[in-house]
């Protein structure tokens with residue numbers, strides 16, 4: 001659950017929003033609607049912790065992690081939907097890329113072997129093995145067919 005309490009944001013004297021109170025509860029899918037420039041992206045930047053609000057706070061339930069994708073229609077064109085979803089967790093994506101690159105090498109030095117071990121450990125810690133099924137759940141939760149996962 002994410003709780004937004006008395007949230008306000010002011011850019012150089014202009015109030016974008018103020019006294020915003022709301023709760024995002026598990027199992028629901030939310031959309032933010034508003035005119036261009038009304039503050040949707042700014043609100044999401046505050047939710048994700050990228051931007052400090054002028055007032056109020058965002059409380060994220062323990063053991064909950066927020067994944068964020070940029071508002072850029074073309075940024076993920078060359079990636080599969082699955083990769084784009086995983087990029088919402090930057091460290092997990094980085095670990096996967098590093099791991100794949102090492103496995104693709106013809107010779108793996110002792111040093112690389114140790115690094116691979118560490119990366120595999122971190123991958124498991126980050127629930128990397130569940131990433132694909134979590135991504136499927138996310139897609140079907142949004143009403144999309146899971147066959148899209150492997151499309152670019």
Ligand SMILES: Nc1ncnc2c1ncn2[C@@H]1O[C@H](COP(=O)(O)OP(=O)(O)OP(=O)(O)O)[C@@H](O)[C@H]1O
Pocket residue numbers: 011012016034035036037038039040041042043071
């Ligand atoms: N760092 C900043 N400093 C000052 N003003 C900003 C800053 N970031 C955004 N703004 C202003 O805040 C307003 C809200 O911007 P925001 O990008 O959140 O809108 P939006 O609802 O996501 O718009 P769009 O529908 O175009 O994506 C805009 O008027 C924008 O110019």
Ligand SMILES: [Mg+2]
Pocket residue numbers: 040041042071
């Ligand atoms: Mg926006």
